Amino acid sequence: xxxxYITTPIYYVNDAxxxxxxxxTVNADAMARWHRQVGDETLFLTGTDEHGQKxxxxxxRNGVSPQAWTDQTSxxxxxxxxxxxxxxxxxxRTTEPRHYExxxxxxxxxxxxxxxxxxxxxxxxxxxxxxxxxxxxxxxGNCPVHGRPVVEMEEENWFFRLSAFQDxxxxxxxxxxxxxxxxxxxxEAVAFIKGGLRDISITRSSLSWxxxxxxxxxxxFYVWYDALVNYLTAIGYGRDExxxxxxxxxxxHLIGKEIIRFHCVWWxxxxxxxxxxxxxxxxxxxxxxxxxxxxxxxxAGEGSVKLTDIAPQSLTSEFGVDPIRYxxxxxxxxxxxxxxxxxxxxxxxxxxxxxxLGNLVARVATVVGSKCGGLSxxxxxxxxxxxxxxSAVEVARSAWQNFAPHTALEATWRLxxxxxxxxxxxxxxxxxxxxxxxxVMGDALEALRIITALIVPAMPATAQEIWxxxxxxxxxxxxxxxxxxxxxxxxxxxPITKGEPLFPRIRTEA
RNA sequence: GGCGGCGUAGCUCAGGUGGUCAGAGCACACGGCUCAUAAUCGUGUUGUCGAGGGUUCGAGUCCCUCCGCCGCUACCA
Numbered sequence: 001x002x003x004x005y006i007t008t009p010i011y012y013v014n015d016a017x018x019x020x021x022x023x024x025t026v027n028a029d030a031m032a033r034w035h036r037q038v039g040d041e042t043l044f045l046t047g048t049d050e051h052g053q054k055x056x057x058x059x060x061r062n063g064v065s066p067q068a069w070t071d072q073t074s075x076x077x078x079x080x081x082x083x084x085x086x087x088x089x090x091x092x093r094t095t096e097p098r099h100y101e102x103x104x105x106x107x108x109x110x111x112x113x114x115x116x117x118x119x120x121x122x123x124x125x126x127x128x129x130x131x132x133x134x135x136x137x138x139x140x141g142n143c144p145v146h147g148r149p150v151v152e153m154e155e156e157n158w159f160f161r162l163s164a165f166q167d168x169x170x171x172x173x174x175x176x177x178x179x180x181x182x183x184x185x186x187x188e189a190v191a192f193i194k195g196g197l198r199d200i201s202i203t204r205s206s207l208s209w210x211x212x213x214x215x216x217x218x219x220x221f222y223v224w225y226d227a228l229v230n231y232l233t234a235i236g237y238g239r240d241e242x243x244x245x246x247x248x249x250x251x252x253h254l255i256g257k258e259i260i261r262f263h264c265v266w267w268x269x270x271x272x273x274x275x276x277x278x279x280x281x282x283x284x285x286x287x288x289x290x291x292x293x294x295x296x297x298x299x300a301g302e303g304s305v306k307l308t309d310i311a312p313q314s315l316t317s318e319f320g321v322d323p324i325r326y327x328x329x330x331x332x333x334x335x336x337x338x339x340x341x342x343x344x345x346x347x348x349x350x351x352x353x354x355x356x357l358g359n360l361v362a363r364v365a366t367v368v369g370s371k372c373g374g375l376s377x378x379x380x381x382x383x384x385x386x387x388x389x390x391s392a393v394e395v396a397r398s399a400w401q402n403f404a405p406h407t408a409l410e411a412t413w414r415l416x417x418x419x420x421x422x423x424x425x426x427x428x429x430x431x432x433x434x435x436x437x438x439x440v441m442g443d444a445l446e447a448l449r450i451i452t453a454l455i456v457p458a459m460p461a462t463a464q465e466i467w468x469x470x471x472x473x474x475x476x477x478x479x480x481x482x483x484x485x486x487x488x489x490x491x492x493x494x495p496i497t498k499g500e501p502l503f504p505r506i507r508t509e510a
Numbered sequence: 511g512g513c514g515g516c517g518u519a520g521c522u523c524a525g526g527u528g529g530u531c532a533g534a535g536c537a538c539a540c541g542g543c544u545c546a547u548a549a550u551c552g553u554g555u556u557g558u559c560g561a562g563g564g565u566u567c568g569a570g571u572c573c574c575u576c577c578g579c580c581g582c583u584a585c586c587a
Contacts, residue, residue: 012587049587121585162584184515188582191513200585222586261584331522337580339522351536355549363546370545410535417551424543424551501547 004035004042005251009259010049010092010230013073014058015308017080019340020256022312023288026328027405028254029086034400034408034457037481043247045234046081047092048074052223056209066209070095080312085321085460090234094211094226098239103211103221103229105238106274107202111215115161115273121201124150157201158219165269166197172268172278180264181403182335185257185284189264197265228267231279249277252403257284283403286337291344307340315345322459323349323503329405329458346506356416357451358503361466364444365498367428367437376471376494377438379446379487386443386487388418389450393485396454405458412454419447438492445470446490452476453484462502469497 008028011021025046032044050070059069074093081088092099110116173179173190180186203219204210210220229237231251236243249271255263260282268278290307315324327348332338368374379386395411426440449470456463456477467476471494476484 009587015587052586054587184581187514191582192584195513195583198584202585204586224586227587257581259587260582262587265584333523344522347536350547354547359546359549361546363550365546367545413535420550421552423545427543427545429543429545503547505547505549 002040003247003250004032004040005235005247006032006035006042006044007231007234007251007253008046009253009255010047010094010227011077012049012052012054013070013077014054017077017312018308019288019310019312019315020307021077022080022084022324023328023332024254024256024285025081025086026084026325027285027334029084029088030325030329030405030457031252031254031400031403032089033087033460033477034481037453037456037477037479038397039480042089043235044087044089045092045231046077046086046088047090047230047234048077048094049223049227049230050074050093050095051210051220051226053204053207053209056207067095083313083316083321084325087460092230092234094230096233099226099230099233100211101239102233102237103226104214106229106232106270107221107225108214109274110160110270113273113275115164116158116202117161119157119159119199119201120154121157122152122154124152156205158203158213158216159199160202160225160270160273161199162197162266162269163199165272166193168272169193169197169265169269172272176280179268179278179280180260180282180284182284185260185335186264189260192261193265197269200266224262224266225270228262228270249280251279251281253279253282255282255284257286260284283334285334286332288332288338288340291339291341310340319345319349320503322462323353326353326409326458330409331406333406334403346508349503350505350508352413353503354501354505356413356420357455358501360416360420361448361469361502362498363423364441364448365469365496367423368441368445368496369498371428371431371433371437372441373433374495376445376490376492376496377442378492379442379490380439381488383443383446383487385418385422385447388415389447389485389487391415392454393450397481400457408454409458412451415447415451415454419444419451422447442490442492445496446487449490450485450487453479453481465499465502469499471495471497 006028008025011017015021028044028046032042035042048070050066055070056066059066062069064072070093078091081091107116170190170193173186173193177183177186180189202222202225203213203216204222205219208220210223211226213219213221231253232238232244232248235247237248253263263279263282271278288307290305290310312324319327324345327345330352331344331348368376392411392415396408399405399407399411423440423444428437428440431437431440448466449472452463452466452470452472453476460477463476470490
């Protein structure tokens with residue numbers, strides 16, 4: 001047995017939970033569920049990032065304290081994840097005492113190792129924004145937000161000596177080419193490092209909503225520097241050495257491509273500076289890009305809808321939780337950008353869920369009812385479906401192991417297709433009740449039993465419902481993947497339940 | 511500007527090291543079946559593999575040029 005530690009980014013509380021967050025979180029959840037199925041001791045971490053100037057400002061605008069504000073907004077993420085059936089083991093908030101303690105210990109270790117020094121940050125500052133801008137970011141030499149002149153300012157900051165890690169990072173990526181996947185994203189990070197690393201300021205003295213710098217009370221850590229450390233907070237860094245040693249550095253950070261630099265450059269360097277191993281793996285995913293007609297009609301008065309405008313719950317309430325989970329996992333391979341559209345969801349729903357899987361469950365139950373007295377029959381050990389099932393199981397296993405949910409599901413649906421074909425070839429509905437029908441339906445039921453185990457990571461609730469209908473006891477998700485997917489275990493004589501259609505077909509207007 | 515990627519059937523895309531590599535799914539057409547959510551099964555059509563040139567006995571697959579699209583090129587979610 002091994003361990004599996006997977007994380008999502010912690011989401012910024014000022015954002016409303018949207019489909020982009022859901023995409024990442026559902027993928028992490030499916031991965032965590034699969035690893036639990038194979039018996040890995042699993043830790044699945046998500047949470048919210050609650051510091052920084054924008055949060056402080058939003059709280060003030062709303063007339064509440066920053067803590068009260070983040071309490072409200074963090075809860076929206078929990079509600080979204082509960083709705084999507086996300087099985088996180090820990091939900092971290094960066095305003096928790098445990099996080100303050102770990103951040104301070106971690107950054108003090110870097111400080112003690114000599115990689116943090118005091119200097120002045122110089123830049124063009126907009127007084128209205130209370131923010132710095134680069135030359136290129138200006139509009140006609142003025143602040144792009146307020147259109148007012150910027151002033152050259154300098155601020156005393158603490159800096160992290162990122163430049164000291166350029167060679168070590170390159171060496172590390174040379175030895176660990178799979179530390180960031182897919183390769184194209186790793187190449188991006190490496191190219192960035194090769195371009196030369198500059199030191200970066202990691203504290204602010206202009207605001208107080210952050211983790212205090214232990215050796216300089218006038219400063220708080222810049223939000224990214226506190227945020228990245230959450231991955232260590234959850235495993236007790238600085239507080240529980242045994243727990244930290246147990247989970248680190250074998251972690252899988254699932255992130256979006258927009259934050260590669262922080263996770264694939266800064267974060268490994270920070271770990272090196274603190275004297276611990278860098279995270280073993282960062283899996284980068286692409287973005288979903290909004291397309292389609294309906295979305296634009298319903299959600300945007302004029303023009304384009306952004307993915308960040310779409311609340312996950314607006315989708316689950318219309319299509320159901322498992323269909324949305326399935327769509328997010330199946331439609332877009334992890335690592336590339338994908339299209340997001342209502343038409344796409346509907347197509348997946350009708351084709352894969354209603355026609356293939358749902359209909360299979362229904363027709364099997366009906367024929368068992370009419371030809372086998374409603375009771376299960378035993379599968380044949382030499383059924384052609386046994387080989388199909390073994391193949392699907394093998395492909396799925398390898399795919400989940402390699403962060404490719406869409407491949408695992410594709411293989412599962414090939415088995416569903418093979419099972420439908422098996423029924424067509426044998427046409428049990430034409431046969432008289434007896435051993436021939438029993439053999440055909442035993443094979444179909446057994447294939448369905450294995451299919452059910454295969455869809456657990458993607459559609460846990462649906463899996464459990466099919467499990468119940470085919471007369472199996474207990475929770476399918478708790479059964480060992482390798483054992484439960486072995487052909488030939490279905491017992492005869494168990495009542496099979498027909499039930500309502502699992503996924504009623506969606507009628508689309510022409 | 512520099513570095514990197516992409517352009518393959520109507521759509522979404524597979525195609526390490528050149529020789530069944532011209533493919534899959536969806537869509538479409540025809541046929542079968544009627545157990546099932548008008549679902550399902552079988553068969554089939556579509557492509558000068560972005561353009562041009564080169565290397566080779568042989569190139570989506572290597573080289574050059576061009577066209578088009580995209581990403582990264584540093585800090586404040």
